[in-house]
Amino acid sequence: MKSSALVFLAAFIALSASWGGFVLAPQLQLGRAAQVKTIPAQDNYPVARPGLAAQGAEVYRSLGCVYCHSQSVGQDGVKCEIVLTDAGTNAIATLAALGKFNAELGKPTTLALLPKAILQVADMNAADPILKAISSAGAKAQVLVSALGPDMARGWGRRRTVAQDYLYDLPVQPGSRRAGPDLANVGWRWPDANWQLRHLYAPAAEVQGSTMPAYRFLFELRPLGKPAAASALQLSGAFAPPAGFEIVPTDAARALAAYLVSLRADAPLFESPFTAPAAPAAATNSPVK
Numbered sequence: 679m680k681s682s683a684l685v686f687l688a689a690f691i692a693l694s695a696s697w698g699g700f701v702l703a704p705q706l707q708l709g710r711a712a713q714v715k716t717i718p719a720q721d722n723y724p725v726a727r728p729g730l731a732a733q734g735a736e737v738y739r740s741l742g743c744v745y746c747h748s749q750s751v752g753q754d755g756v757k758c759e760i761v762l763t764d765a766g767t768n769a770i771a772t773l774a775a776l777g778k779f780n781a782e783l784g785k786p787t788t789l790a791l792l793p794k795a796i797l798q799v800a801d802m803n804a805a806d807p808i809l810k811a812i813s814s815a816g817a818k819a820q821v822l823v824s825a826l827g828p829d830m831a832r833g834w835g836r837r838r839t840v841a842q843d844y845l846y847d848l849p850v851q852p853g854s855r856r857a858g859p860d861l862a863n864v865g866w867r868w869p870d871a872n873w874q875l876r877h878l879y880a881p882a883a884e885v886q887g888s889t890m891p892a893y894r895f896l897f898e899l900r901p902l903g904k905p906a907a908a909s910a911l912q913l914s915g916a917f918a919p920p921a922g923f924e925i926v927p928t929d930a931a932r933a934l935a936a937y938l939v940s941l942r943a944d945a946p947l948f949e950s951p952f953t954a955p956a957a958p959a960a961a962t963n964s965p966v967k
Contacts, residue, residue, distance in 0.1 A: 730936040763819060
């Protein structure tokens with residue numbers, strides 16, 4: 679009898695410890711997460727998705743998009759570059775300050791063709807004394823922080839994905855496969871909802887050689903109205919509708935496009951910093967397939 683009680687107690691402790699480690703601890707760590715401040719703008723991040731985009735998240739889930747697309751950007755490291763932007767009015771003092779950190783930087787050629795990256799450092803802590811020395815000499819410099827890794831090289835993200843990015847997502851859909859590209863920042867790469875709609879209707883119309891299936895059941899083929907529907911897709915060539923007809927997105931298609939445009943995990947955060955570049959120009963070849 680005493681032995682049975684010990685076995686029960688041991689099993690109870692083991693199960694309790696497992697529950698605490700796998701359920702309670704993550705809930706305490708992440709379940710009460712709140713908005714954080716971006717750097718350096720100090721804006722609240724993230725913000726809840728607008729209503730149509732929130733509906734689109736359910737369409738995304740129902741279609742099983744998560745089985746082919748991830749929403750989790752990886753990162754291998756960070757590059758911190760000090761960029762000299764202004765030599766100031768006392769070139770000799772500026773060169774003397776720079777020469778203390780690297781003898782080659784003490785040469786007059788350093789001040790030519792500004793702005794220019796002059797040093798690469800390990801992190802912001804290493805950059806601080808250099809920035810102070812440059813400022814004391816009357817010159818100006820800034821640090822450019824950029825994330826490194828295959829996902830950044832592919833253009834899928836500007837920093838690694840962190841738990842904060844999923845704060846308003848229920849359920850969270852990070853995915854586990856990449857039959858298609860990562861979508862964590864597809865709204866930054868392709869912010870035009872009309873492009874997203876055309877891509878959903880005929881992926882090959884926007885991405886040459888795309889293997890993504892067409893979601894034409896999300897659209898309606900209607901007789902051409904007078905006037906034509908404002909939301910009708912603008913398609914040409916083999917993808918154009920028959921004469922006298924137009925292709926109009928359903929509510930589900932518009933919601934899904936709104937959700938895709940809302941996917942922008944691109945705010946610089948304390949735990950995942952980077953120097954925000956300018957928005958990308960429109961491209962002729964999309965990375966989305």
